[in-house]
Amino acid sequence: MSEKSFSRREIIAVVTFFVLAVALGFGAYRTGIRMAGTGSGAVVAATPASATPDGQALFVGNCAGCHGAQAEGGVGPALGEAAAWSAPEFAQAVLNGVGPGGRALAPVMPHFAQTGLDGAPATDAQVEAIRTFIQGVQ
Ligand code: HEC
Structure with a gap:
């Protein structure tokens, strides 16, 4: 065993x-x-839904094709000057295609109040974020 x-x-x-x-x-x-x-x-x-909109992403997605990646100009003009307009003036141009003093912008410039930004209705906060982004790069 x-x-x-x-x-x-x-x-x-x-x-x-x-x-x-x-x-x-x-x-x-x-x-x-x-x-x-x-x-x-x-x-x-x-990112919570209420966070500040990403001005750079909005600009790249909606504006850069015509105004250049750094808003230096392309089909549309450079936006350094416009970014120095008051917030309501800038919003009026972006949303309704109306420049300061009631000047109608050329129809090539979209009216974002109608087209929306990134497929959703444009908000004041988005337009302001775009303006702030342009001020930073111009
Ligand atoms: C399809 C091309 C196109 C796109 C997209 C576009 N723009 Fe424009 N934009 C133009 C053109 C062209 C003008 C010049 C119109 C004129 O002076 O009559 C213009 C003018 C402007 C002006 C007035 C500038 C000035 O000095 O008079 C602002 C502000 C502006 N665009 C902002 C924007 C912003 C912000 C976006 C994105 C949310 C955008 N644009 C998207 C073509 C475009």
Whole structure:
């Protein structure tokens, strides 16, 4: 009757397995702590609907094709001067195609009150964000 005992190799294999399992578990635990500090924070910081509109994104999507990426001019004129108009004057031009003093802009310039910005009705906050973006690049 032979009593089965573990070989040296079997014992080393089992010990190695446990050491690796503990190391792996601890590593995952540490990673979890790190991710709790970054990943979940990013979710909490996700842009709420009420956040300030992204003037650059709006400009790139709706205006840059004609006015240039930096509002330096293209089909439409450079907008540095217009960005210095008062907010209501600027909005009037962008939304209704009417310049200061009631000057009607050429029909090529869209009336964003009708077309909307990015497919949704334009808001004053969006127009102001665009004006602020242009002031920053011109
Ligand atoms: C399809 C081309 C086109 C697009 C798109 C366009 N514009 Fe224009 N825009 C023009 C043209 C052309 C004029 C010149 C009209 C004129 O002077 O009669 C103009 C004029 C203007 C003016 C008056 C500038 C001045 O000094 O008289 C402003 C302000 C303006 N655009 C802002 C914008 C903004 C902001 C957007 C995006 C939300 C935009 N435009 C999108 C073509 C465009």
